[in-house]
Amino acid sequence: MDTETDDIQRNRQPTRELDPIDRKILGVLVDDATISYAELGDRVGLSPPAAHERVKRLRRSGAIRATSAIIDPKAVKKPLLAFVHIDTRGWGKTPELMAISECPEVEEIHSVAGDSCMLLKVRTEDTRALEGLLSRLYETPGVVSTRSYVVLSTYLERPVQPDITAEWPTPKHMATPVY
Amino acid sequence: MDTETDDIQRNRQPTRELDPIDRKILGVLVDDATISYAELGDRVGLSPPAAHERVKRLRRSGAIRATSAIIDPKAVKKPLLAFVHIDTRGWGKTPELMAISECPEVEEIHSVAGDSCMLLKVRTEDTRALEGLLSRLYETPGVVSTRSYVVLSTYLERPVQPDITAEWPTPKHMATPVY
DNA sequence: CATAATGACCGAACTAAATTCAGCATCAAT
DNA sequence: ATTGATGCTGAATTTAGTTCGGTCATTATG
Numbered sequence: 044m045d046t047e048t049d050d051i052q053r054n055r056q057p058t059r060e061l062d063p064i065d066r067k068i069l070g071v072l073v074d075d076a077t078i079s080y081a082e083l084g085d086r087v088g089l090s091p092p093a094a095h096e097r098v099k100r101l102r103r104s105g106a107i108r109a110t111s112a113i114i115d116p117k118a119v120k121k122p123l124l125a126f127v128h129i130d131t132r133g134w135g136k137t138p139e140l141m142a143i144s145e146c147p148e149v150e151e152i153h154s155v156a157g158d159s160c161m162l163l164k165v166r167t168e169d170t171r172a173l174e175g176l177l178s179r180l181y182e183t184p185g186v187v188s189t190r191s192y193v194v195l196s197t198y199l200e201r202p203v204q205p206d207i208t209a210e211w212p213t214p215k216h217m218a219t220p221v222y
Numbered sequence: 223m224d225t226e227t228d229d230i231q232r233n234r235q236p237t238r239e240l241d242p243i244d245r246k247i248l249g250v251l252v253d254d255a256t257i258s259y260a261e262l263g264d265r266v267g268l269s270p271p272a273a274h275e276r277v278k279r280l281r282r283s284g285a286i287r288a289t290s291a292i293i294d295p296k297a298v299k300k301p302l303l304a305f306v307h308i309d310t311r312g313w314g315k316t317p318e319l320m321a322i323s324e325c326p327e328v329e330e331i332h333s334v335a336g337d338s339c340m341l342l343k344v345r346t347e348d349t350r351a352l353e354g355l356l357s358r359l360y361e362t363p364g365v366v367s368t369r370s371y372v373v374l375s376t377y378l379e380r381p382v383q384p385d386i387t388a389e390w391p392t393p394k395h396m397a398t399p400v401y
Numbered sequence: 402c403a404t405a406a407t408g409a410c411c412g413a414a415c416t417a418a419a420t421t422c423a424g425c426a427t428c429a430a431t
Numbered sequence: 432a433t434t435g436a437t438g439c440t441g442a443a444t445t446t447a448g449t450t451c452g453g454t455c456a457t458t459a460t461g
Binding site: 104118144150178191199203 | 240254255256283285287290291293294315325335338347351355358361374378381382392393396
């Protein structure tokens with residue numbers, strides 16, 4: 044019987060802290076996940092197997108959720124991007140509303156604090172398709188009103204970055220918070 | 223001299239229409255770009271080299287912009303997601319404002335129609351870091367005011383999907399548009 | 402109508418990368 | 432000091448990526 048003895052740590056989620064090399068690896072793979080482990084190892088200062096082991100661990104832990112192709116919206120006939128704010132009667136997150144996740148046009152659904160209940164990011168072929176989506180929203184029980192912000196130009200759009208700004212410049216006039 | 227004779231079609235951008243197999247390939251690779259070409263070929267009904275050739279073409283044409291690792295925001299200490307609407311004096315897209323793209327917290331910058339000029343998607347460690355980012359925004363010349371929508375829960379968040387909703391159900395009470 | 406040219410595909414052969422493994426170094430806990 | 436666990440390296444092996452010659456279907460051309 045050759046049962047693995049390290050099953051416990053293989054499936055553990057307890058996201059053990061990422062060290063600087065892990066961050067580097069994430070940074071590289073966010074930019075381009077098609078490179079070889081040899082190349083990756085070179086860039087972060089590890090041998091190919093070591094780099095590979097790190098990446099496997101990052102996948103297992105869930106730090107790397109997926110590796111996916113980033114598609115050009117124009118190439119798939121979706122040049123129109125819009126953010127739709129939805130005001131609902133009662134709590135917004137109903138199964139009826141969630142059903143729109145089936146639409147491949149809908150990329151994000153969030154519930155937000157502020158004067159809106161739900162916030163959608165949608166990408167459509169044209170204004171007609173956006174109208175179609177909005178009409179479907181209005182047919183959904185509980186939807187009171189929507190406000191759409193149609194994107195004119197996108198200046199930056201990128202995946203989650205592994206880096207964090209170390210320190211924010213505190214303006215002089217700003218009081219020091221207790222917490 | 224062994225100059226390639228098909229340089230013209232090799233570097234052409236003229237995004238020739240995607241056929242159904244291309245769409246299938248995109249769909250598969252958006253879900254998981256780590257599979258082998260053998261596997262990809264199986265799923266779309268092609269041999270490994272044929273699938274590979276398709277993917278290379280999709281990359282060359284720009285339909286596949288990149289292949290990247292999707293990181294879990296929590297794993298990199300960025301549990302707080304917010305959309306920041308910025309009202310500016312004059313035209314919003316100034317070099318000063320664009321400078322915030324350097325912040326790894328900022329994932330998207332759009333100019334939008336509607337009552338806001340610019341729209342940001344930002345992901346920070348906590349409300350403190352968000353405040354730091356906002357304070358930096360207010361230091362930026364031309365920024366008049368901001369409204370932040372802090373995300374409470376994210377129900378859907380995915381990359382650009384290759385599919386398109388074929389037909390939107392037109393409500394009966396809706397007049398038929400001329401265009 | 403025949404025929405050349407093109408584009409896309411397949412299978413086989415080859416090259417390169419992924420993956421496994423044994424051995425070693427480091428560190429923490431006993 | 433000794434044990435155990437972890438993470439690394441370099442070499443060996445397996446698997447996948449890539450190239451290539453040939454075929455077929457489609458379209459343009461004589």
